[in-house]
Amino acid sequence: MKKLRICMISSEFPPHAAGIGHVVYHLAKALIEKGHKVVVITRGNWLGSKTRLFEGIKVYELPFIPFFPPFHIIFHGYFVNKLLRELSKDFDIVHLHSPLIPVIDTDLPIITMVHSTWNFEAKTFNKIVDWYSLAVKLFRKIFIIYENKVFLKSNLFIAISGALAEELQNFYKVDPSKIHVVRNSIDINNYKYIQKNNDKDNLFNILTIGRLVYRKGVLDLIEAARIVCQTNPKIIFSLIGKGPLEKTIRNKVKKYHLENNVFLLGQIPNTLIKDYLKKASVFMIPSHYEGLPLVLLEAIASGKPIVGTDIKGVREVITNNKNGLLVQSQNPQELANAVIKLSKNSTLREYLAKNAKKTAKLYDRNLMINKILDIYENLLNNFQNYPKQPIFHNILSKIFVQFKLNFMEATNEIK
DSSP: OOEEEEEEEEEEEBBBBBBHHHHHHHHHHHHTTOOOOOEEEOBBBBBOOEEEETEEEEEEEEEEOHHHHHHHHHHHHHHHHHHHHGGGGGGGEEEEEEEEOOOOOOOSSSEEEEEHHHHHTTTSSOOSSSSHHHHHHHHHHHHHHHHHHHHOOOOEEEEHHHHHHHHHHSSSOOOOOGGGEEOBBBBBBGGGOOOOOOOOOGGGEEEEEEOOOOOOOGHHHHHHHHHHHHTTTTEEEEOOOTTTHHHHHHHHHHHHHHHTTEEEOOOOGGGHHHHHHHHOEEEEEOOOOOOOOOHHHHHTTTOEEEEEOHHHHHHOOOOOOEEEEEEETTTTHHHHHHHHHHHHHHHHHHHHHHHHHHHHHHGGGGHHHHHHHHHHHHHHHHHHGEEEEOOOOOOOHHHHHHHHHHHHHHHHOOO
């Protein structure tokens, strides 16, 4: 296969990035190591554009103003498409990382890697609990209109989980022949250790990593911690991440007198995550939904027994009582029961940890890179057979109409 020139477009990229940004970074690094050229286009601030190098990867940061979605994406998209027109001769293929990306206007082959969808996210909100859930309620149908435009411009799709592949096919009506499942991956050579039961001062440490938002189940975790610590006050819970629920969580910790048991560690540099995983007794993922979380793969590669919710994205990796314990989503009591069970049974912990380590080998990064390169090659060899990409008109008018309807719907729900 010839060496390719790849343009990746993502809403985030290190050093300021969450899960998707780190997936993009590792993918770009691995492709460069194989001799391909990769350029990343991502969001900057509203003061202008800049170009930087991040560990050998050329990154274009283009203007982005965080106002009403999806209008901020449309604004950002103007600059993305302008740059693409200027640089189109420098690329063989455009690789988008959805969600929250602009509609791309180019004649180049387009692959969209779907890490999540707005409909997938909205499924977890059955009530308005904070500003984020209100935003999801207001903008769900608007984003779906916009996502459909992005998807219609795409030639092929990479879904990071089977659940997302089903979502693309069943909800977004994407032709299943265009969908390839390539699950998230890690460099398993970076996780040589397996932590045994040597917790200092007999403290049993439950670690979770993720944004402090409703869908990540962090409020369920706090309720579970309250139950657990009534049984064993030497069990601690460490939360890595930031988000809009931080103040709510701190108030609950104070209300439940858990100041010595629940620790909010804030945002930790990705290079240090391995150290926190190494010290953890158990890794917990209490989410209401996930695509396929990278941090879960990092946890099993670290040889951690998992307590996770029985949702599609987690269930693809964790088999109950084999490499972790699965519990009902949005059920703090079941989360608490699983933690207590593992804290009392070191044999079970070691059994789950060893199987978790074995499972991680299925998610080795080299396997993912080879699959993606095969997809690139397939698209490039057959690109002339794909229909010409559509040109869209009146997107804004459709979005404004839908926003008005959504606003009225959300207002009625609040009342």
